[in-house]
Amino acid sequence: MKRAIFLDRDGTLNKDSGYVHRKEDWIWLPGVLQALRRFRAAGYLLVVVSNQSGLARGMFTQEDLATLEAWVTTQMEEKNVGIDAWYYCPHLPEITGPCSCRKPEPGLLLHAARDLDIDLARSWMVGDSLRDVQAGLAAGCQCVLVGPTGREKAPSLPAGVVVAAHLPAAEAHILGPELHRMRVVRQARTQAEDSNS
Numbered sequence: 001m002k003r004a005i006f007l008d009r010d011g012t013l014n015k016d017s018g019y020v021h022r023k024e025d026w027i028w029l030p031g032v033l034q035a036l037r038r039f040r041a042a043g044y045l046l047v048v049v050s051n052q053s054g055l056a057r058g059m060f061t062q063e064d065l066a067t068l069e070a071w072v073t074t075q076m077e078e079k080n081v082g083i084d085a086w087y088y089c090p091h092l093p094e095i096t097g098p099c100s101c102r103k104p105e106p107g108l109l110l111h112a113a114r115d116l117d118i119d120l121a122r123s124w125m126v127g128d129s130l131r132d133v134q135a136g137l138a139a140g141c142q143c144v145l146v147g148p149t150g151r152e153k154a155p156s157l158p159a160g161v162v163v164a165a166h167l168p169a170a171e172a173h174i175l176g177p178e179l180h181r182m183r184v185v186r187q188a189r190t191q192a193e194d195s196n197s
Helices: 032-041 062-078 107-116 130-139 150-156 167-196
Strands: 004-007 045-051 085-089 124-127 142-146 162-164
Touching: 004 107, 032 045, 032 167, 045 107, 085 107, 107 130, 124 130, 124 167, 130 142, 142 167, 162 167
Parallel strands: 004 045, 004 124, 045 085, 124 142, 142 162
Antiparallel strands: none
């Protein structure tokens, strides 16, 4: 089974200016593309899981969202990185009734795990709101809360949730231990080769 980085969208990948649905409103947050490239190089799938209540509110259409996602995908491919899948919840309970996909419910992550053969226990959810990490924990993922409000929410966070300033800092936390293990193995191999020569 594969492992994945589940990513919230607005506030994690791009500036959250409210109901982003046009390319003119998409502003990448600093260091995001480089962090995503390193996740891919480490073997993680990249899966966006996003609440999009603007659909239920009638502020934009699914076609608008698909057009934006296609444009973002093209932007990323030009930087040699890509999103493996996009999942979004189009609901808003007071308009459409309850659902199992609106975060903090884990439905989007569970759906992606079935579609893409993802091992949730070896995967991470990274987002800028408490509902993101609640969804990740409910799905069985490890979680990182990013953004300037992370420290303020830290006392009320569930145990085990990591707080990071932004996605590049989350990437350093997630990949740091793996890179350290790889260095240790490489050093041990080099020492063994030196002692045998």
